[in-house]
Amino acid sequence: MLTQERKAYLLDVLQREKRVVAKTVSRKLGLSEDTIRRDLRELAAEGLLQRVHGGALPASPAMGDFTQRTQVAPDSKAAIGRRAALMVRSGQVVFLDGGTTAVQVARHLPADLRATVVTHSPSVAVELAKHPCVAVEIIGGRLFKHSVVAMGASATTAITGIRADMFFLGVTGVHPEAGLTTGDAEEAALKRLLISQAAETIVLASQEKLGAASPFLVAPIQAADTLVVESDVPDAVVEPYRRLGLTIVTA
Template sequence: MLTSQRKQHLLSVLQRDGQIVAKRLSQELGLSEDTIRRDLRELAAEGLVQRVHGGALPASPAVVDFTARQELASEAKVAIGRAAARLVQPGQVVILDGGTTAVQVARHLSPELRATVVTHSPTIAMELVPHPGIEVLLIGGRLFKHSVVAVGAVTIEAIGHVRADTYFMGVTGVHVQEGLSTGDLEEAYVKRALSSRAAETIVLASSEKLGVASRYVIAPLTEISGLVVEHDVPEEVTNRYQELGLSITRA
């Protein structure tokens, strides 16, 4: 089997099974595990898979910069943002992550709502400037331009002084076994810190983020409370998350 044929077969297996187990595949194809791993390394370099211990998972298509993400599944993100905004109650302190889906949450908060939003995203803060009843606490730090959020030691230190009701988290990957992930290490640390300061964490998860993984782990799914997903995500997909005790809000 030619290299190109092997790679195409690997991608077909990934699409069919949702994962690649290198040992099992090497036995099925009569090839060495080293050959499979080499192919996976090359596919990962092309952004087509995310390597994990023992094999690979689908790579998240959401690991692109902020501008590009604005064009990715935009209708779904509007719906998810609207549904998440309805979960915010008067008087609450909520943490709102950076990212294009979080922007939609900010845009859909009720004009009558009086609450406090904590964010490390200048974009989110600017969205909320016209809102008459929202007090905005903007956390500073080094600006990570890729996602337009603050990161670093200064950011994590400031987060430690916050106690919130709910954190609406943005991610690039949600996977039953591999948990929550994102494409930058510092972002992963900041998201984990934010989650630790909220009574509950709700993940904003458009369909391209479900069942995929990115390079840096934020937390296992057992550390969050629920997901906000598109209305037409199949039940066989959401059931796997509900079995872990997560609430599912359909947009």
């Protein structure tokens, strides 16, 4: 089997089964695991999958920069943002992550809501400047231009001084085994800190992120309390998360 034929086969398996197990494929094709692992490395370098121990998972299509991500599933993100916004109660202190779906949460907060939103996202803060009753606390620091969020030592220091009722978390990958993942190590660490400072973590999980993985672990899936997903996500997709104890909220 030629290299391109092997790679096409691997991508087909990934599409059908949502994972590739190198040992299984090598036995089926009568090839060495080293050959399969080399093919997976090359496909990962092309951004076509995410390598994990023993094989590969789908790469998240949400790995582009902020501008590119605005073009990915905008209707789904609006629906998720609208539903998530209804979860906030008056008097609460809420961490709102950066990202395109988080902007939709800010956009859809009820006009009569009186709460405090803490965010390290200038985009979210600007959106909330229009809200008549929500107080906004902006976390400052070095601007990470890829995601348009503040990061660094000053952001970390500010976050450790706040205890929030809930954290609306944005990630690029949500997987029952690979966990909550994103594309930058420092950003993953900041999200992990936000999780630790919130009583409840709610993941904004548009469909392209479910079952996908990115290079850097934010936290195991059990660190989340709730997934907000689209109403048309099949039960078979969300059932593994439900079995792990997460609450599934449909938009």
